[in-house]
Structures are given as structure tokens and as C-alpha cells.
Amino acid sequence: MTDYFEVHARDGPARLGELRLDPPLATPATVGDRLADAGSLWADEREVPEGSEGELTVLPHRGLPGGTPEEVRESFSVEYPDVEYPSAAVISSASPEAHAVDAYLLSDGQSIVGHGASFVSGIVSVREALQPDTLLVLSGVATPRNVATLVYAGVDAVDAARATAEGTRGRYLTTEGDRRLSDLEELPCACPACRTPVEEFTRADCAEHNENALRAELAVVRQRIREGRLRDYVEGQARHDQWLTATMRELDDRWGYIEERAPILREAEMTAATGDTIRRPEIRRYADRVTTRYRNRFENPLVLVPCSARKPYSESKSHGRFHDAIGWRAHLVSMTSPMGVVPQELETTYPAQQYDTVVTGRWTEEETAFVARVLRRYLERNEYPEIVAHVPTEGYREIVERVESDLALDVTYTVPEGAHPTDESSLENLAEALAGELKYSKREREHNTVRAIADYLLGDGAGDDLFPDLRTTGRYPKLQVRDGDDTQLATMVPRYGTLSFTLEGARRWVESSVPTKRVEIDSFTPHGSVLAPGVVSADEGIRVGDEVVIEGPRAFAVGRAEMFGREMEGSTRGVACEVRHVEEQ
Amino acid sequence: MSQPTPEVYEQGKGMDAHNRAMREIRARREESYDPHEPTRVWVDEDNTPEGVMESLTIILNTGGCRWARAGGCTMCGYVAESVEGGSVSHDALMDQIQVCLDHEAEEADEPADLIKIYTSGSFLDEREVGARSRKAIADAFADRERIVVESLPDFVEREKIADFTGHGLDTDVAVGLETATDRVRQDCVNKYFEFADFEDACAEAAVADAEADATAGIKAYLLMKPPFLAEPEAVADMISSIERCSEVPGCHTVSMNPCNVQRYTMVDDLHFRDGYRPPWLWSVAHVLEETADADAIVVSDPVGHGSDRGAHNCGECDDRVQTAIKDFDLRQDPSVFEQVSCDCEATWDAVMSLETGYNQPLVR
Numbered sequence: 001m002t003d004y005f006e007v008h009a010r011d012g013p014a015r016l017g018e019l020r021l022d023p024p025l026a027t028p029a030t031v032g033d034r035l036a037d038a039g040s041l042w043a044d045e046r047e048v049p050e051g052s053e054g055e056l057t058v059l060p061h062r063g064l065p066g067g068t069p070e071e072v073r074e075s076f077s078v079e080y081p082d083v084e085y086p087s088a089a090v091i092s093s094a095s096p097e098a099h100a101v102d103a104y105l106l107s108d109g110q111s112i113v114g115h116g117a118s119f120v121s122g123i124v125s126v127r128e129a130l131q132p133d134t135l136l137v138l139s140g141v142a143t144p145r146n147v148a149t150l151v152y153a154g155v156d157a158v159d160a161a162r163a164t165a166e167g168t169r170g171r172y173l174t175t176e177g178d179r180r181l182s183d184l185e186e187l188p189c190a191c192p193a194c195r196t197p198v199e200e201f202t203r204a205d206c207a208e209h210n211e212n213a214l215r216a217e218l219a220v221v222r223q224r225i226r227e228g229r230l231r232d233y234v235e236g237q238a239r240h241d242q243w244l245t246a247t248m249r250e251l252d253d254r255w256g257y258i259e260e261r262a263p264i265l266r267e268a269e270m271t272a273a274t275g276d277t278i279r280r281p282e283i284r285r286y287a288d289r290v291t292t293r294y295r296n297r298f299e300n301p302l303v304l305v306p307c308s309a310r311k312p313y314s315e316s317k318s319h320g321r322f323h324d325a326i327g328w329r330a331h332l333v334s335m336t337s338p339m340g341v342v343p344q345e346l347e348t349t350y351p352a353q354q355y356d357t358v359v360t361g362r363w364t365e366e367e368t369a370f371v372a373r374v375l376r377r378y379l380e381r382n383e384y385p386e387i388v389a390h391v392p393t394e395g396y397r398e399i400v401e402r403v404e405s406d407l408a409l410d411v412t413y414t415v416p417e418g419a420h421p422t423d424e425s426s427l428e429n430l431a432e433a434l435a436g437e438l439k440y441s442k443r444e445r446e447h448n449t450v451r452a453i454a455d456y457l458l459g460d461g462a463g464d465d466l467f468p469d470l471r472t473t474g475r476y477p478k479l480q481v482r483d484g485d486d487t488q489l490a491t492m493v494p495r496y497g498t499l500s501f502t503l504e505g506a507r508r509w510v511e512s513s514v515p516t517k518r519v520e521i522d523s524f525t526p527h528g529s530v531l532a533p534g535v536v537s538a539d540e541g542i543r544v545g546d547e548v549v550i551e552g553p554r555a556f557a558v559g560r561a562e563m564f565g566r567e568m569e570g571s572t573r574g575v576a577c578e579v580r581h582v583e584e585q
Numbered sequence: 586m587s588q589p590t591p592e593v594y595e596q597g598k599g600m601d602a603h604n605r606a607m608r609e610i611r612a613r614r615e616e617s618y619d620p621h622e623p624t625r626v627w628v629d630e631d632n633t634p635e636g637v638m639e640s641l642t643i644i645l646n647t648g649g650c651r652w653a654r655a656g657g658c659t660m661c662g663y664v665a666e667s668v669e670g671g672s673v674s675h676d677a678l679m680d681q682i683q684v685c686l687d688h689e690a691e692e693a694d695e696p697a698d699l700i701k702i703y704t705s706g707s708f709l710d711e712r713e714v715g716a717r718s719r720k721a722i723a724d725a726f727a728d729r730e731r732i733v734v735e736s737l738p739d740f741v742e743r744e745k746i747a748d749f750t751g752h753g754l755d756t757d758v759a760v761g762l763e764t765a766t767d768r769v770r771q772d773c774v775n776k777y778f779e780f781a782d783f784e785d786a787c788a789e790a791a792v793a794d795a796e797a798d799a800t801a802g803i804k805a806y807l808l809m810k811p812p813f814l815a816e817p818e819a820v821a822d823m824i825s826s827i828e829r830c831s832e833v834p835g836c837h838t839v840s841m842n843p844c845n846v847q848r849y850t851m852v853d854d855l856h857f858r859d860g861y862r863p864p865w866l867w868s869v870a871h872v873l874e875e876t877a878d879a880d881a882i883v884v885s886d887p888v889g890h891g892s893d894r895g896a897h898n899c900g901e902c903d904d905r906v907q908t909a910i911k912d913f914d915l916r917q918d919p920s921v922f923e924q925v926s927c928d929c930e931a932t933w934d935a936v937m938s939l940e941t942g943y944n945q946p947l948v949r
Contacts, residue, residue, distance in 0.1 A: 032939075040942040042773055043818040044766070063813065063942025065860025069606035069851065075598045076772070090943045105943040111859045140944025161939040165948050168931040169899070203931055 004086035004102040006573040013154035032159030051085030061090035066111020093122030096129035103135035113141040116246025133571040144213035149244040167207025176240040232271040252279040263544035265350040265496035272357035278338040291377035298331040301386035307336035312347040329437040337367040340374025345452035349497030363395035446472040506558035521552035532571035557582035603775035604656025621680040640699040650706040662847030663705035698730035709736035727752035738786035743793040750797035763808040765826035773811035787835030804838040810864040815940040831881035843896035862946030866906040867933040877919040884914040899929035
């Protein structure tokens with residue numbers, strides 16, 4: 001039971017929460033001054049403390065530090081009492097167990113912090129073992145430099161103990177370093193403690209600065225989570241310590257953990273500025289879906305074009321010129337790092353519309369290999385009567401040639417050596433390559449777009465299964481999806497290329513052979529939102545942002561997931577889904 | 586509340602776990618030792634109830650601690666230094682004594698007044714050192730002033746002490762009490778006797794003292810910061826332990842020693858995984874200062890001070906604080922600690938106020 005902690009927003013494994021003490025506290029934050037330690041059972045027998053609403057009481061515990069043998073951990077494990085006030089248990093990441101508490105402190109934090117693989121393995125096993133809506137606290141380890149990564153991995157709260165202790169040792173901590181006070185010629189900070197001239201700056205001042213720096217960094221982290229942009233920040237900031245970068249990379253390899261927590265959509269920009277972006281779960285998920293769920297429905301030739309900085313691509317100048325040359329006579333697929341390939345129907349889909357990459361024309365071998373791999377898998381699945389590569393020589397052409405040779409294709413290249421795709425000569429070649437091809441209709445284009453989005457969101461073939469008698473109204477990209485009887489089933493959401501269903505659409509989904517992302521609720525009729533305690537069961541495949549069908553004895557509804565499926569089932573607080581349409585039954 | 590099962594059962598369960606773990610850890614050792622050589626021997630000086638004396642310290646190899654064979658104490662690696670097979674004959678023991686006497690003759694100007702014999706077990710346990718050997722060793726040192734022998738409290742009997750006091754030797758039995766807190770001794774150290782047993786041993790020594798011309802008493806050995814205790818808990822445990830020991834009749838000296846990291850121990854495993862830090866020398870100094878009024882001699886001998894595996898401060902002040910501690914041992918004057926200071930006291934203060942069971946070790 002979690003009565004005193006609620007997750008309000010998620011950004012991957014990182015959460016913005018509220019520790020509901022009196023007064024409450026927004027997390028991630030330092031909680032050291034809000035803990036009441038009832039003491040160690042190693043040192044003495046302890047009574048169950050009286051507790052209070054104003055503090056998080058750390059129940060009498062036996063800390064098991066790193067290196068404690070398994071049999072000792074087992075035989076000295078503590079049964080924590082179920083109490084009425086905010087409480088925390090002390091557990092070891094080597095053998096994490098859930099208890100009836102609101103929060104957990106790790107007893108072996110010192111052993112896992114500082115080493116990417118150990119840290120990730122510790123945090124992942126703890127998170128998997130505990131109720132999803134409980135507060136995870138790491139005491140004695142946080143610094144201004146590591147705290148963003150700690151939170152990114154799934155830690156909800158820390159304390160200033162380490163920052164304070166390091167200050168007393170004359171270690172001056174910043175988000176990018178850890179220096180001896182004596183090595184500083186000036187104080188690289190403007191916090192109140194650092195207003196003292198460097199010559200008069202004491203270790204006590206240093207401890208105060210370290211705490212300030214930690215709190216300021218936590219505020220940055222909270223803001224980043226609100227914006228859905230913590231990963232973008234960590235990709236840069238974690239560079240300041242090797243183990244932090246290692247942690248981010250190790251997490252990328254924990255597909256089960258990281259993908260389950262990755263939302264399927266965000267409004268925020270996704271910065272693609274490092275080589276690590278390509279391993280983000282959102283990117284890998286996109287690459288997976290576009291090569292296993294998406295299917296091209298056009299019968300026209302394929303034109304491969306380079307991406308544009310402006311999103312969606314169709315609104316860019318360069319793509320406007322490609323369009324003028326193509327004139328709806330070909331299926332347009334943009335090649336891009338780090339996305340791989342983006343068929344025109346999916347140009348608004350997250351993160352195709354949201355990513356912003358660094359454009360230099362230089363491709364790393366890893367980018368080239370990644371895009372080539374995605375393009376190869378794409379072309380293995382989708383056949384075209386003809387393939388035109390309207391791409392610059394640098395980077396792009398090499399990728400196409402690689403795939404052309406691997407798959408024994410015959411590709412027409414329309415951009416002359418050294419020329420730009422928007423050069424007149426290139427565009428003339430492009431138009432010429434498509435000479436004699438017939439245009440496809442607006443109707444075909446819109447239908448294919450809606451079905452492609454359905455495939456991408458719901459599974460291979462979903463577009464055909466759900467919409468056999470499709471009609472579209474409205475103006476792209478704000479399409480309304482209707483059936484042959486003109487009943488509206490869904491609306492395309494241009495901001496992130498999804499479909500939001502009507503109740504009729506949801507019924508169609510439930511009746512179809514497409515796997516439904518279903519949330520089963522208790523006997524009530526939800527209005528506005530479904531809270532986690534009302535959830536009886538939820539599909540394990542549900543991700544944050546997913547369209548979900550909500551069903552219970554008294555309601556049939558459709559809405560959007562705010563939690564991932566297992567989180568809905570395991571949580572006792574918080575909004576599980578937002579309800580868009582509901583019908584009492 | 587935290588122990589749904591009876592206390593006794595819990596203790597047994599914890600003991601089994603500790604012992605299983607320690608047997609596995611100790612099994613990694615490969616060395617064995619010559620039963621005709623003592624484990625170690627050195628000359629030094631010591632504070633006794635009769636003043637400071639030149640001393641000869643002998644770590645006798647008696648085949649090692651019986652308890653350690655079952656698993657034993659979480660911090661103790663001395664068993665690793667014991668002889669293979671586990672028992673040492675009378676002749677071999679007497680060979681060891683001769684080696685010690687030869688060492689003394691070479692290193693010291695004259696025979697030491699004080700003899701200290703440790704066995705990494707119990708000298709008074711007749712399965713370790715038979716009655717015949719005990720009496721022979723008493724004979725060998727009959728001309729000295731004072732002798733210290735190590736034993737678990739169960740084996741402390743007035744008759745055995747009389748073997749030494751009978752020669753006019755003032756006799757101290759060193760008992761590895763570790764802490765006066767039974768819970769800490771059992772759960773953290775994995776040592777299974779109780780403070781009451783220690784009190785009984787002190788009473789036996791008091792009787793031996795009354796029955797002989799020479800004096801007899803108990804020297805309690807305490808362990809500062811066993812595994813699983815945070816620094817402030819360890820300090821509090823030592824202060825209360827010293828106070829309790831000094832109140833027991835028959836216990837005239839308390840030797841309070843910071844835990845050091847010995848090979849083939851659970852402490853070593855914890856330390857290797859960043860789960861243990863030996864205590865601060867400031868903690869040792871603090872406890873000595875706080876208990877300076879206790880009605881017993883209180884001394885401390887930090888082994889491996891200043892190193893990562895022994896009690897240490899910041900690296901700058903370790904030798905100075907160690908010197909103050911050794912000075913205190915001889916003079917029992919807490920003002921020696923006023924002579925030493927270092928910036929790292931602020932760090933120690935932070936550790937004392939912030940280190941807990943869920944963040945230790947806060948500072949390495």
C-alpha cells in the first residue's frame with residue numbers, strides 16, 4: 001500500500017512525484033531532512049515508532065551493506081510492520097523484497113554507485129521487485145554530478161549526506177566535476193555560499209555550496225522530467241563522469257526495463273546530438289515498428305529522399321521542391337539518422353516529427369550501419385516496382401548502395417555526383433525518372449496514411465482489420481476516420497501522429513482481430529480519469545501514451561494510458577488513464 | 586516487532602547463516618603453518634595496573650580457534666594462521682615457547698616483566714593447551730612479574746589461574762568480550778557467549794585474586810565497529826561497553842580496539858564491495874576521552890592505523906592521532922587529545938551525524 005507517495009508524471013524510468021507528508025514534497029528531491037530514522041536492529045532492539053504525518057519514518061531496520069553473503073542477508077531479513085503513517089523500509093538491491101511501506105532505502109548504495117553495470121543491475125532489480133508507485137531513496141551517494149543519472153535510472157529521492165561530507169573534505173562539487181578547494185582560483189558558482197571570496201572560502205562554505213549545487217541540479221532534473229526531456233539532458237551531462245555514461249548505455253541495453261517505461265509519444269523535441277541517441281528506446285522502438293508493423297500500400301515507385309530539419313518534412317522547403325517534382329507519383333520515404341527511414345504516412349509519428357539532429361553531413365559508421373540496417377529490413381518487407389534514390393552523395397548514397405547490393409536491387413540515382421538534391425539538375429532527373437507514372441489520389445493517400453498509423457500503433461495489419469470500409473474527412477493532417485456509414489471511428493492527432501478513437505472506433509477495435517490494449521476496471525463509470533486503485537487488470541503491452549479501451553461492469557470507455565500496463569495493476573495511487581469518451585452500461 | 590519468531594530461534598538462524606558464510610570464506614585460504622613456530626612474537630611496552638612494563642607478546646599457534654572451525658567471528662582471520670589438522674602437541678608448543686624466548690633474548694636488553702600469550706583461541710581451553718603444557722608454560726615464565734593469557738570466559742576457572750598466581754605471577758585473563766551488548770556480539774560479531782558469562786569469568790578471577798598473594802583479574806577486549814554498525818552506533822556501543830565492563834568487579838583493564846580488515850573474513854568481503862570502512866581514529870580518541878573517568882584502565886591499540894584496512898582518518902593526521910592514543914594508553918590522560926587536531930574532524934563530525942545503516946560507509 002502506498003498512501004503517501006504518488007507519481008504525477010513520468011519520463012522514462014524517471015518520475016515526478018509527490019511525497020505526501022505534511023507539508024508535501026515534490027520529488028525527485030533531497031529527503032534527508034524529512035526522514036525519521038527509528039534505528040538499526042543490529043545495534044539494539046527497537047519498538048515500532050509512533051511516527052508522524054510530517055516525516056517519513058524509517059522503520060527499525062537491518063542494513064545489509066554490499067558484500068553481505070546471501071545466507072546472512074536471508075536470515076537477517078526484517079519483517080516490516082504495516083503502519084498507519086508514512087514509512088520506509090531498508091532493503092538490499094542484492095535481494096530486494098516488497099513490504100507494506102511507502103518508500104524504500106537501499107542499504108548497499110555505496111556498493112553499486114560508481115559502476116554502471118552494478119548500478120543498473122541493482123536499480124533494475126529493485127524497481128522490478130517493488131510496487132511501482134513507491135518512493136526509492138538512495139542515501140549518502142548523491143552529488144550534483146551524478147544525481148541526474150540516478151534519477152534517470154529510476155531513483156526518486158536522495159539526500160545531501162554525501163555532498164555535505166565531501167564539502168567537509170574540501171571537495172568542491174559541481175554538475176561537471178569534483179575538485180579540491182585548493183585547486184580553485186575562482187568559485188565557478190553564484191550560489192549564496194559562493195559569494196565569499198575564494199581566499200576566505202571555508203570547508204563549511206564548501207559543504208553549503210555542495211548542497212546548493214545538488215538542490216539546483218535536482219530542480220533542473222524536475223524541470224526536465226516535466227518537459228519530457230531528461231534523456232536529452234543526461235546524454236550530454238553524463239559525459240562528465242564515465243560511470244554515468246556507462247549507466248545510461250547499460251540502461252539502453254535493459255530493453256525490458258527501459259522500453260516498458262518509454263512513452264509512445266511526447267510533445268517535446270528530442271535532441272539527437274550524440275551517438276547515444278540512436279540507442280534510445282524510442283528510436284529503437286520506431287525502427288522496430290517501421291520494419292515489422294508498417295506496410296506500404298502504394299503501388300507507385302519508391303523515392304528515397306534525405307530528411308529535412310523542419311518537421312513534419314512535408315512542411316519543409318526542400319521536401320516542397322521534391323514534391324513539386326514528384327507530384328504524387330511516388331511513395332516518399334525519408335532517410336535520416338537516427339530514425340532510419342520515415343515513410344510519408346508516418347511523418348507526424350513520434351519521434352519522427354519531434355527529433356532534431358545535428359546536421360553536418362558527416363555520418364559516423366554507426367549511423368550509416370544503423371540506417372542501412374533499417375532500410376534493408378524495410379525493403380525486405382516492402383516491394384516496389386521501381387526505386388529512385390534522390391539523395392546526396394555524402395552518407396546517404398553509400399547507404400542506399402550498400403542495401404542495393406545486399407538485396408540485389410536496381411536503384412536509379414537522380415542526384416549527380418557533388419550536386420544537392422534541391423539543385424535544378426537533380427530535380428529534373430527526379431521528374432524524368434518518374435515520367436509516365438500515374439498519380440495516386442488524395443483519397444488513396446489519406447486512407448493509406450490512416451491505415452499506416454493504425455499498423456504502426458496497434459500492430460501489423462491493424463489498418464486493414466480495423467478500417468475495411470474506410471472514409472476520411474477533414475484536411476490532412478487533421479483527418480477524421482469514418483466507416484462506410486459515415487460513423488466517426490477516430491481522429492488523426494497531427495501533433496504525434498496517433499489515432500484517438502471514438503467509442504464506435506473502440507468497439508470496432510475490440511471486435512476486430514487486432515490485439516486490444518485493454519484496461520479492466522471495477523464497477524464504476526469513470527469520468528475524466530481512471531485512478532490506479534480502480535484498475536482490476538491491464539494489458540502488459542500498454543505503454544504511456546497508448547490508446548486504451550477501458551472496460552468494466554458499468555462502463556465502456558476509450559482513453560489514453562498515463563501509466564504502463566503493469567504499473568496500472570501494481571499501483572495504489574495516481575492516474576492510470578485519461579478517459580476521452582465513456583458510456584455507462 | 587521485527588522478529589516474528591522467538592528471539593532464540595532468530596539468533597540460531599543468524600548464527601547458522603554467519604557460520605555457513607564464514608566457513609565458505611575461510612575455505613578460500615590455502616596456507617598452512619609450522620606447529621613448531623609461534624604465529625608471531627614481539628617486544629613492546631604496556632600499561633598495567635602496576636604501571637608501564639616492558640612486554641613480550643606471543644601469538645601461540647595452538648591449532649586455532651574451535652569456534653572458527655564452525656565458522657566463527659565475522660572479523661577474525663587469525664584462524665587462517667593456525668596449523669593444519671588443528672592440534673599442536675605439547676612438544677611443539679614448548680618449541681614455540683623456546684623460539685619466543687630466543688627472540689626476546691635477541692631483541693630486548695633484559696627479560697620483559699610482562700608476558701602476554703594469545704592463541705587465536707582460548708589458552709585456558711584444555712583441548713587447545715593441555716593442563717601439562719599450561720603448567721609448563723607457567724613454569725617457563727615463573728620469574729616474571731605479570732602474565733596475560735587469552736581465553737573465552739567459559740574456560741576461566743580459579744584453579745587454572747592458580748597455575749600462574751602460584752608462581753607469584755600477577756595474572757590477567759584477556760577475554761575477547763568484543764562488546765557488552767549481547768545483541769551486537771551475536772548478530773554482528775557472531776560470538777556466542779553473553780555478558781553474564783563474562784561477569785562470571787570476572788567473578789572467578791576475583792576469587793583467584795583473593796586466594797593468592799599475586800593478583801588476578803580480567804582484561805576485557807572490545808571491538809570497535811564490527812560489521813553492520815554505522816560509525817555513531819559503533820561509538821555509542823563502545824562507550825556503553827567500557828562503562829559496563831569497568832563496573833564489573835574483577836575487570837581492571839579494557840582494551841578497546843578498532844576492527845581491522847583481515848583476510849578470509851566477512852569483514853573483508855564487505856570491505857571489498859565497499860560495504861565496510863574501519864572506524865575513524867577520531868572515534869577511538871572520542872571514546873577514550875568520553876570514558877576517561879571509568880573505573881578501569883582503558884587502552885587501545887589500533888592495528889594497521891592509517892591504512893585503508895585499519896582505523897584511519899584522512900591520511901594526514903593518522904600518525905599524530907595514533908601517537909596520542911598510544912600516549913593515552915600509558916598515561917590515561919584525556920588531555921593528550923587536545924594536542925591533536927585536523928581539518929578532517931569536520932568530516933568525522935559529519936559522519937557521526939549522517940552515517941546510518943542505509944548509507945554506510947559514507948566516507949571511505
